[in-house]
Amino acid sequence: MTKDTSNQMWGGRFAAGPDAIMEAINASIGFDQRMAAQDIAGSRAHAAMLAKTGILTDTDAEAIREGLLTVLSEIESGSFEFSTALEDIHMNVEARLKDLIGEPAGRLHTGRSRNDQVATDFKLWVRDQIDAAISGIEALIRAFVAQAEVGADWVMPGFTHLQTAQPVTWGHHMMAYVEMFGRDLSRFKDARVRMNESPLGAAALAGTSFPIDREMTAAALGFDRPAANSLDAVADRDFALEFLSAASICAMHLSRFAEELVIWSSAQFRFVTLSDRFSTGSSIMPQKKNPDAAELIRAKIGRIFGANTALLMVMKGLPLTYSKDMQEDKEQVFDAADNLMLALAAMEGMVKDMTANRESLEAAAGSGFSTATDLADWLVRALNMPFRDAHHVTGSLVAMAESKNCDLPDLTLEDMQSVHAEITDDVFGVLGVHNSVSSRMSYGGTAPQRVREQITAWREKLS
Numbered sequence: 001m002t003k004d005t006s007n008q009m010w011g012g013r014f015a016a017g018p019d020a021i022m023e024a025i026n027a028s029i030g031f032d033q034r035m036a037a038q039d040i041a042g043s044r045a046h047a048a049m050l051a052k053t054g055i056l057t058d059t060d061a062e063a064i065r066e067g068l069l070t071v072l073s074e075i076e077s078g079s080f081e082f083s084t085a086l087e088d089i090h091m092n093v094e095a096r097l098k099d100l101i102g103e104p105a106g107r108l109h110t111g112r113s114r115n116d117q118v119a120t121d122f123k124l125w126v127r128d129q130i131d132a133a134i135s136g137i138e139a140l141i142r143a144f145v146a147q148a149e150v151g152a153d154w155v156m157p158g159f160t161h162l163q164t165a166q167p168v169t170w171g172h173h174m175m176a177y178v179e180m181f182g183r184d185l186s187r188f189k190d191a192r193v194r195m196n197e198s199p200l201g202a203a204a205l206a207g208t209s210f211p212i213d214r215e216m217t218a219a220a221l222g223f224d225r226p227a228a229n230s231l232d233a234v235a236d237r238d239f240a241l242e243f244l245s246a247a248s249i250c251a252m253h254l255s256r257f258a259e260e261l262v263i264w265s266s267a268q269f270r271f272v273t274l275s276d277r278f279s280t281g282s283s284i285m286p287q288k289k290n291p292d293a294a295e296l297i298r299a300k301i302g303r304i305f306g307a308n309t310a311l312l313m314v315m316k317g318l319p320l321t322y323s324k325d326m327q328e329d330k331e332q333v334f335d336a337a338d339n340l341m342l343a344l345a346a347m348e349g350m351v352k353d354m355t356a357n358r359e360s361l362e363a364a365a366g367s368g369f370s371t372a373t374d375l376a377d378w379l380v381r382a383l384n385m386p387f388r389d390a391h392h393v394t395g396s397l398v399a400m401a402e403s404k405n406c407d408l409p410d411l412t413l414e415d416m417q418s419v420h421a422e423i424t425d426d427v428f429g430v431l432g433v434h435n436s437v438s439s440r441m442s443y444g445g446t447a448p449q450r451v452r453e454q455i456t457a458w459r460e461k462l463s
Contacts, residue, residue, distance in 0.1 A: 026324075027084045029092055031331050036075045038124035039089050040068050042117060042200060045220035047108055049213050055111060060104040067101040068093075089121070090114050111210040112203055115234040115322045119199035122330065124221065126243050129337040130192045136344035137185045137250065138462060141178050143351040145458050148174035152455065153448035155433045156271070156361035157370055162263075164368030167433040170356055172446040175454050177257055182458075184250040191246055195239035198223035202233035205321040235321040237311065240333050244308040247340045251301040254343050258294040261350065265291045270360040275353035278346065293350055297343045304339055307332035365433045369398050369408055374430045374439065383422050393420045 044065060051061035071093055074080040086092045091114075098105035151170030158168035198218035201208065207230045214226035227233035264271035278293035310332045314325055372394050379390035396419045401408050404415075409431040416423045429435060440446045 023084060026087060028088045028327050028330070029082050029084055029086065031334060032089045032118075032121075033075075033082055033092070034334060035089055035121045035125050035330075036093070037072065038121040038128075039093055039117070040072045041124065041221065042120045042217075043093070043108060044068055045217045046112055046200060048220065049216045050107075050110060052216060053211055053213055055210055055212070056107055060107055063101045063104045064097070064108050067097045067105065070100055071096050088114075088118075090117050111208045111212045112200065113205075113234075115204050116199045116202040116230075119202070119234050119236065120221070122237075123195060123199065123239055126239055126333065126337075127192060127195065127222075129341075130188050130195075130243060132341060133247065133250070133337075133344070134185060134188050134192075136341055136348070137181050137188070140344055140348045140351065141181050141185070141458065142462060143348050144174045144178045144181070145455055145462075147351060147354075147356070148172075148178070148451060149455050151356055151358070152451045153437075154356065154358050154361055155365040155437055157364045157368065158446070164364070164370050166373055167365045167370050167436045168440075168446040169437050169448055169451055170358075170361060171448065171451040171455070172437075175451060175458075177253070178454075178458055180253045180256075181250070182461075184246065184253060187246040187249065188243075191239070191242040193224075195242065196222075196224045197227040197233075198225070199227050199233035199236070201226060202230035205231055205234050231321050235318070237315055237326065237329050240329055241308070241311055241315070244304070244311060244333065244336055247304050247336055248308045251304040251340060251343065254347055255298045255301040257347065257351075258298040261294040261354070262291050262298070265289075265294075269364070270357055271364070273355045273357060274350060275355075277353060278350045293346050297346055300339045300343055304336045307336035362433070366407060366409075369401065371408055371431045371433065371436050372398055374436045375408060375427065378427055378430045379420075379423075382424070382426060383420075 047056065047061050047064040047068075050056035051058050056064075071080070074096070080092075080096065082092055083095070086095055094105060094108065097108065148171040151174070154170040155167050156170050156173065157164045158166050158173070198214065198221060200217045200221070201212050201214035218224070218226045227236070261272065261274065263269055265274050274289070274291055274294075276289075279289045279291060311329055314328050318325055375397065376387065376390040376394040379385045379393055380387050383390075385393070397408060397411065397416060400415060400419065401411055404411070409428060413423070413425050413427075416427065430439065437446050438448065441450060443450070
């Protein structure tokens with residue numbers, strides 16, 4: 001594309017074409033061509049509205065419609081030649097449309113500006129990504145629910161400070177992530193509702209004097225309504241920020257579980273075995289099976305966090321309405337969306353394929369005096385002891401077990417009575433890990449019955 005052609009797109013304001021540096025810094029076609037489908041959808045909706053309101057003849061509108069379909073076909077087939085001189089996806093599409101249909105192409109831009117056009121395209125693109133994220137999260141939740149169902153009554157250690165705290169069930173641990181990703185699901189759905197207003201028709205910033213029908217274009221593009229203020233419509237990038245914010249929180253959850261998978265799959269834990277599909281070997285150590293997919297998820301999350309911060313920095317000092325700074329709103333959102341979807345897909349695959357090692361989980365569940373709280377609770381219930389006193393007695397018994405190099409259930413009744421004479425052999429009924437988890441019947445607790453209730457509730461939500 002020649003500089004002369006570029007100048008014709010701008011009209012008569014500029015006599016000389018941009019030099020190479022200005023062209024390079026100004027052009028966005030290298031990345032915003034990803035919005036081609038959304039740009040053409042917006043233009044088709046706009047052309048149909050212009051014809052309906054009598055601003056455009058039916059003949060011109062039909063030529064534009066057919067021409068845009070041809071342009072879309074060329075882009076999808078890979079035969080379309082993008083031009084940096086034409087700056088962005090909007091002007092590339094319009095220039096090609098003019099090549100195809102001639103003079104009617106120049107009428108397409110009536111009643112709109114690149115400002116509302118790019119806001120509409122970008123919002124449509126982000127909305128598509130939200131829909132994709134919702135589907136990806138739902139698939140991941142189903143994978144966690146399936147794991148929970150298999151091991152609803154398998155015991156494992158629950159941790160605080162990565163130290164053994166109390167026994168829980170595998171199913172309970174899996175369902176904790178279901179709750180986390182469930183909140184992510186609601187955040188994306190909330191963001192989608194809030195963003196679903198059409199900027200199209202706001203024009204440059206003040207609306208237009210043409211008798212356009214913004215309700216018609218909004219409905220055609222799947223929006224709930226047109227945006228109510230033309231200034232805000234072209235200046236708003238909250239929808240992208242909300243997407244990045246929700247993506248960042250979801251990414252943080254992905255990273256937390258990725259970290260657990262790295263720990264759990266180690267030789268020191270052996271809680272899970274990851275499938276070969278999501279592991280790699282070592283170039284020098286033949287025994288190694290590395291959780292590379294989990295580690296890469298953990299690392300890629302930083303790119304999503306960075307995108308969120310970057311867009312906040314772009315937007316924080318901009319007066320209304322549009323500034324060229326806002327061209328820097330897309331690359332980080334595109335990158336974040338790509339990495340979020342990749343991380344969700346990889347995590348779903350790992351969760352579906354991983355095998356929990358029941359024996360290792362159960363062996364670890366009883367270590368580290370994990371039933372000490374059950375002992376303290378028994379002292380309160382059976383002996384009517386104040387909890388702080390029960391805590392002290394239990395601490396003394398833990399110290400005794402440590403000195404004998406055994407666990408609490410291995411102490412004799414005489415050992416226990418030497419600390420507190422009223423303890424009876426009934427205490428041994430609460431010291432097993434299975435008894436411990438079964439007793440946690442409070443709502444939201446780890447008892448297998450409660451876990452299965454939550455599994456059922458989530459299956460109903462997902463259906």
